[in-house]
Amino acid sequence: MEDWQEGEVVENIKWTKNLASLKIKAKINTHQAGQFTRIGLKINDDFVTRSYSYASAPEDELLEIIYVNVPNGIFSPRLFELKTGDKVSVMKQAIGYFTLDEIPDGKNLWMLATGTALGVFLAMLKTSSPWKRFEKIILIHSVRYAEDLIYQDLIKELKRLNPNQLIYLTAVTRSVVEGSYNNRIPKGFSTEDFQNSVQIKIDKDSQFMLCGNPEMIKETTEVLKSFGLNKNRRAKPGNITVERYWV
């Protein structure tokens, strides 16, 4: 049975006109980085819920999510309106298996995120596990516009702490931004632009975690398969582990 807790909004940070981070204080169980929760709100007499990945690390005091205000969405526009002190329902127990425990060992860990899926990887990068397990960690964040490249301070700090391990690449698809790849993630791999820029070949030494937009996940998975990699399953370990945010 789902156990819901009342949470209180501490901050609703607006990065752009439709991208935000919500910080919530709630008595919930500790999660594992990579897991998600469900948030619930009463909308027109119905209790409506949606899933959101933790962007906060397990030891962070507040539950933090990054979310997009989906135009004509049922739930996210309501999240966008929340103010400090407002109440929301939060699931006590975190859910999901998109965690580093499920990833086989390897030399390189590639973290591929579209939009709000950056949060799931920030949660992981705030823990010690990936830094102990992998030689190189390549975080690729794909967004539409430069203004969507959020959490720059945190990423700079992670880079400062792990200068030889972390490689951060950005892909901006709808405007030309200096220093960013100007196309979608699957293209960056099929053209080998990403591999060339980081000087790492795609082979079984690399583990790939893909999160966010289902099209990115589908197309990138196909490209990675063409390099001889397979989906990671508990029964049959592989190199590609995915989490879709919608169907």
Ligand SMILES: Cc1cc2nc3c(=O)[nH]c(=O)nc-3n(C[C@H](O)[C@H](O)[C@H](O)COP(=O)(O)OP(=O)(O)OC[C@H]3O[C@@H](n4cnc5c(N)ncnc54)[C@H](O)[C@@H]3O)c2cc1C
């Ligand atoms: C495991 C899991 C984790 C998730 N984590 C996050 C998260 O951390 N942040 C987040 O914003 N959403 C996340 N989602 C999506 C979230 O649950 C909602 O679907 C989203 O907030 C839209 O709800 P809505 O009622 O406003 O839109 P709906 O009326 O339900 O419309 C859904 C449509 O919104 C679009 N959409 C949904 N999510 C996104 C997104 N993240 N970016 C761009 N377009 C989107 C898609 O076109 C989708 O078909 C997650 C979903 C799953 C299954």
